Amino acid sequence: MSKPLILISNDDGIQAAGLRALCEGMLPLGEIVVMAPEVERSAAGHAITLSDPLRVNEIDLGLDNIVAYSCSGTPADCVKLAILAVLPRPPSLVVSGINHGSNTGINVIYSGTISAAAEGTILGIPSAAFSVDCWESPDFGPAKAIAYQVAGKILERGLPKGTLLNVNIPDLPTDQLLSGNPDRRRYALTVHGKADWQDQFDRRVDPHNRVYYWLTGRRREREEPPNTDEETLKAGKISITPLHYDLTDYRYLSDLAKWELFQSE
Amino acid sequence: MSKPLILISNDDGIQAAGLRALCEGMLPLGEIVVMAPEVERSAAGHAITLSDPLRVNEIDLGLDNIVAYSCSGTPADCVKLAILAVLPRPPSLVVSGINHGSNTGINVIYSGTISAAAEGTILGIPSAAFSVDCWESPDFGPAKAIAYQVAGKILERGLPKGTLLNVNIPDLPTDQLLSGNPDRRRYALTVHGKADWQDQFDRRVDPHNRVYYWLTGRRREREEPPNTDEETLKAGKISITPLHYDLTDYRYLSDLAKWELFQSE
Numbered sequence: 001m002s003k004p005l006i007l008i009s010n011d012d013g014i015q016a017a018g019l020r021a022l023c024e025g026m027l028p029l030g031e032i033v034v035m036a037p038e039v040e041r042s043a044a045g046h047a048i049t050l051s052d053p054l055r056v057n058e059i060d061l062g063l064d065n066i067v068a069y070s071c072s073g074t075p076a077d078c079v080k081l082a083i084l085a086v087l088p089r090p091p092s093l094v095v096s097g098i099n100h101g102s103n104t105g106i107n108v109i110y111s112g113t114i115s116a117a118a119e120g121t122i123l124g125i126p127s128a129a130f131s132v133d134c135w136e137s138p139d140f141g142p143a144k145a146i147a148y149q150v151a152g153k154i155l156e157r158g159l160p161k162g163t164l165l166n167v168n169i170p171d172l173p174t175d176q177l178l179s180g181n182p183d184r185r186r187y188a189l190t191v192h193g194k195a196d197w198q199d200q201f202d203r204r205v206d207p208h209n210r211v212y213y214w215l216t217g218r219r220r221e222r223e224e225p226p227n228t229d230e231e232t233l234k235a236g237k238i239s240i241t242p243l244h245y246d247l248t249d250y251r252y253l254s255d256l257a258k259w260e261l262f263q264s265e
Numbered sequence: 266m267s268k269p270l271i272l273i274s275n276d277d278g279i280q281a282a283g284l285r286a287l288c289e290g291m292l293p294l295g296e297i298v299v300m301a302p303e304v305e306r307s308a309a310g311h312a313i314t315l316s317d318p319l320r321v322n323e324i325d326l327g328l329d330n331i332v333a334y335s336c337s338g339t340p341a342d343c344v345k346l347a348i349l350a351v352l353p354r355p356p357s358l359v360v361s362g363i364n365h366g367s368n369t370g371i372n373v374i375y376s377g378t379i380s381a382a383a384e385g386t387i388l389g390i391p392s393a394a395f396s397v398d399c400w401e402s403p404d405f406g407p408a409k410a411i412a413y414q415v416a417g418k419i420l421e422r423g424l425p426k427g428t429l430l431n432v433n434i435p436d437l438p439t440d441q442l443l444s445g446n447p448d449r450r451r452y453a454l455t456v457h458g459k460a461d462w463q464d465q466f467d468r469r470v471d472p473h474n475r476v477y478y479w480l481t482g483r484r485r486e487r488e489e490p491p492n493t494d495e496e497t498l499k500a501g502k503i504s505i506t507p508l509h510y511d512l513t514d515y516r517y518l519s520d521l522a523k524w525e526l527f528q529s530e
Binding site: 040042043044045046047048049050051053054055056074076077080081084085106108109110115118122146149150153157160162163178186187189191192194196199200201203204210211212213214215240241242243244245246247248249250252253255256257259261262 | 309310311312315318319342346371374380383411414415425428452454457466475476477479507512514515517518521
């Protein structure tokens with residue numbers, strides 16, 4: 001029987017250390033193909049490329065038994081192109097990451113890491129995104145062990161059509177992350193919170209006297225319910241959030257019905 | 266009393282006919298400032314620009330009483346930059362469009378038009394996206410009349426924090442779209458559906474013998490419940506969907522609790 005085919009992508013680019021860690025984590029689970037952006041594509045949102053052609057190059061990552069390609073497009077392009085044009089058969093699983101930095105709250109909307117997994121979901125493949133909560137130089141080893149276990153469970157149990165898992169891992173040693181004693185369980189099933197950044201633009205003038213702006217900002221300090229993705233991470237626990245892409249605000253539909261639109265025409 | 270400040274953006278770019286129509290539609294409602302991408306940014310998703318500076322240029326659209334800027338970034342960049350660095354005060358409303366082509370179902374995830382409105386929502390401003398269901402040369406006149414009425418209602422009644430309106434308008438004459446007779450009402454409050462495209466990649470070889478891929482595809486024919494965005498449009502009615510950005514799949518949280526993750530460690 002052939003091993004399950006696992007597609008790996010990310011938004012930090014084909015050379016990222018987190019991608020390599022995810023490859024190593026997935027290797028015991030199946031046959032691995034990587035398609036990742038040739039350059040960093042953080043905050044790519046769910047962009048896809050319509051008006052340019054996409055290029056693909058085979059890359060030697062120096063990892064045995066792994067075929068890897070770089071792609072000129074976004075993370076969503078990588079996954080779409082791999083599944084529809086490059087892979088020999090549909091994958092059993094799409095995994096994205098391991099992102100260097102968490103993807104919680106509002107960041108989820110901007111995240112290329114999430115968009116790669118979301119594209120897998122849109123194409124009907126069980127998918128998950130992995131991020132480690134460290135903006136400096138994380139040790140990806142613990143996150144790799146977590147990704148292995150979560151991916152193994154997805155292969156075993158599947159996911160509902162349209163739902164992906166967003167997994168955020170604290171920057172802690174493996175033995176602090178995992179424990180057989182349920183009372184010391186270090187993970188929580190969470191909801192997508194509202195954690196965000198206090199954005200600002202740095203206004204500068206270039207040597208030719210023209211104005212330009214750099215986006216900058218810092219994480220806003222705010223309290224959220226403890227069952228949110230960000231608060232769970234802050235408490236030192238792995239956060240696992242099931243995400244889907246039905247954006248309907250169902251609660252507001254009934255209020256909207258009272259608007260009496262277009263009555264005066 | 267000063268008139269409400271209305272920020273207008275889009276993803277078809279600063280020169281698009283639909284943007285001009287939206288300006289004309291909003292003009293009776295307030296003071297208008299436009300910040301739109303300098304080039305077309307369709308399918309930009311919710312991308313923002315982190316690693317390049319943003320440039321802004323004032324543009325004369327030839328419309329009285331409207332200040333307009335082009336920006337080198339994505340639709341989300343346009344709205345973020347306008348609100349945080351360019352506008353003299355926070356706007357009362359952000360509107361995006363009028364998009365040339367519908368934004369229903371899965372397209373909502375990729376749409377730059379939606380992402381401009383979503384960025385307004387993320388920054389706490391009531392926001393709406395307008396699209397006309399025509400991929401050729403639409404007459405934006407009817408959609409302009411609809412946008413005027415919907416925007417007027419939003420200014421009057423507000424929107425809950427975190428919720429935007431996604432308005433899709435059939436390519437029909439105004440008198441067919443609107444009617445004072447409630448029995449002939451031509452709009453519906455809808456849910457975000459699953460309408461999608463059958464994507465494929467066109468594999469080609471360039472004159473230097475290198476392979477490249479173009480994304481192509483066509484709308485998939487599928488039946489959905491009549492209360493979805495796409496089915497409503499197909500029935501010749503204006504579709505108004507309240508969207509929000511809590512992506513949690515709440516229904517799946519309880520199933521996920523049965524997974525017994527990390528038990529073997």
